[in-house]
Amino acid sequence: MLSAHDNEILTRTGPGTPMGDLFRRFWIPVALAEELPHPDSDPIRLKVLGENLVAFRDTNGNVGLLDNFCPHRRASLFFGRNEECGLRCVYHGWKFDINGDCVDMPSEPAESNFKDKVKITAYPTQEFGSVIWAYMGPPDLKPELPQFEWALVPESHRLVTRWTQDSNFMQAVEGEIDSAHISYLHSTFKREDGAGGATSTFAGSKKGAPELTIKETDYGFIYGARRDAGENGESNWWRATQWLLPAFSLIAGKGWPRGGHMYFPQDDEHISAWEYAYNPNEPLTEEQRIEGRTKFKIFPTTHTLPDGSITDTFRMEANESNDFLMDRQAQREWSYTGITGGRHQDMAMTLSMGLISNREGEHLGTSDKAIITARRRLIQMARDLQEGIEPYAATHGDLYKVRGIDFIAPEHDFFDFLESHGELGVAQT
Numbered sequence: 001m002l003s004a005h006d007n008e009i010l011t012r013t014g015p016g017t018p019m020g021d022l023f024r025r026f027w028i029p030v031a032l033a034e035e036l037p038h039p040d041s042d043p044i045r046l047k048v049l050g051e052n053l054v055a056f057r058d059t060n061g062n063v064g065l066l067d068n069f070c071p072h073r074r075a076s077l078f079f080g081r082n083e084e085c086g087l088r089c090v091y092h093g094w095k096f097d098i099n100g101d102c103v104d105m106p107s108e109p110a111e112s113n114f115k116d117k118v119k120i121t122a123y124p125t126q127e128f129g130s131v132i133w134a135y136m137g138p139p140d141l142k143p144e145l146p147q148f149e150w151a152l153v154p155e156s157h158r159l160v161t162r163w164t165q166d167s168n169f170m171q172a173v174e175g176e177i178d179s180a181h182i183s184y185l186h187s188t189f190k191r192e193d194g195a196g197g198a199t200s201t202f203a204g205s206k207k208g209a210p211e212l213t214i215k216e217t218d219y220g221f222i223y224g225a226r227r228d229a230g231e232n233g234e235s236n237w238w239r240a241t242q243w244l245l246p247a248f249s250l251i252a253g254k255g256w257p258r259g260g261h262m263y264f265p266q267d268d269e270h271i272s273a274w275e276y277a278y279n280p281n282e283p284l285t286e287e288q289r290i291e292g293r294t295k296f297k298i299f300p301t302t303h304t305l306p307d308g309s310i311t312d313t314f315r316m317e318a319n320e321s322n323d324f325l326m327d328r329q330a331q332r333e334w335s336y337t338g339i340t341g342g343r344h345q346d347m348a349m350t351l352s353m354g355l356i357s358n359r360e361g362e363h364l365g366t367s368d369k370a371i372i373t374a375r376r377r378l379i380q381m382a383r384d385l386q387e388g389i390e391p392y393a394a395t396h397g398d399l400y401k402v403r404g405i406d407f408i409a410p411e412h413d414f415f416d417f418l419e420s421h422g423e424l425g426v427a428q429t
């Protein structure tokens with residue numbers, strides 16, 4: 001469990017909150033580069049850390065990220081004209097560039113210098129790995145980008161998708177570092193007729209309870225989940241997975257493509273969820289691209305948040321409004337959940353906890369070690385920052401060059417395992 005007070009610290013990321021301040025020390029993924037496909041293309045509405053923003057690509061191809069509300073009379077700049085290196089509010093014609101400077105104010109007399117006194121909030125952006133990243137913290141502390149391997153490979157080698165999920169970010173993050181659930185939530189049973197595509201049948205067996213060991217690192221932690229791989233305990237199935245500050249995860253894998261997730265708050269009850277897949281050795285095949293784009297049936301849409309703000313985003317066809325298209329008959333016969341697709345299964349669980357989970361009602365067990373560690377680390381870092389201690393990871397992008405590991409090894413102890421195979425956790429790019 002977590003006290004109500006600590007849960008507030010952990011989950012609140014709006015302007016001026018301790019966790020909001022911490023997130024604002026990191027670069028934040030805000031949109032796919034392809035959502036702003038060409039110079040002077042249509043602006044899009046985003047919500048990031050509780051702030052309503054408009055993103056646009058100017059005539060030179062640079063991306064601006066401005067406050068949604070025009071500083072004149074607060075009309076939305078989403079309706080603006082994207083022209084000649086600036087976004088012009090269509091209410092009275094005030095025009096702003098990507099730096100937030102007011103470059104034209106036709107509604108005031110020509111001799112007025114009022115426009116030189118007006119600015120709109122503008123955040124710096126960078127394009128990296130097919131993603132538009134924003135930095136929303138103090139300008140003098142702007143760090144380098146996290147040097148993820150997936151973002152460094154050629155564009156042909158990766159696929160990135162994003163969508164909106166209706167919950168606090170931390171529930172989604174916790175699902176990523178919860179190695180125990182894969183033996184249950186994502187499992188299937190063999191049907192008598194052999195159908196059902198059984199993949200993982202560990203549910204209910206002793207293999208369902210992995211031994212977890214965590215090694216805290218500068219970027220967050222790597223944690224190893226060990227299960228017996230042989231009958232006599234002579235070999236061990238290790239899945240070692242990284243959690244990277246503040247809300248990134250890698251998925252342990254054997255082959256390629258491989259991927260991971262990012263979960264960043266739009267507000268405290270809505271997430272921009274991201275999935276990426278990549279192959280460092282060769283381009284993704286057309287089939288992998290099509291599968292990556294179609295498997296969740298993600299479609300572009302607008303989404304109205306409870307406060308009335310509207311975002312341009314993506315949603316999945318299977319979602320909480322249709323119980324993730326759960327099939328009770330399949331659940332009886334061969335599927336643990338009756339829900340198709342790991343992403344949907346994860347979302348069904350983390351969204352079903354409510355928009356912000358009441359962690360006072362939890363009973364955490366030994367398999368929840370990684371979750372407890374991540375909470376403690378984030379809360380501590382948010383408190384430290386209030387005392388003036390800056391987050392080390394934010395300014396050390398090279399720390400993010402790591403890979404997840406999944407393989408059978410003789411070592412029974414995680415630290416022995418890391419000593420023997422640890423280099424496999426580091427990207428070679």
Ligand code: FES
Nearest residue numbers: 070072073089092
């Ligand atoms: S409200 Fe934007 S110019 Fe008046």
Ligand SMILES: [Fe+2]
Nearest residue numbers: 175181342346
């Ligand atoms: Fe999962």
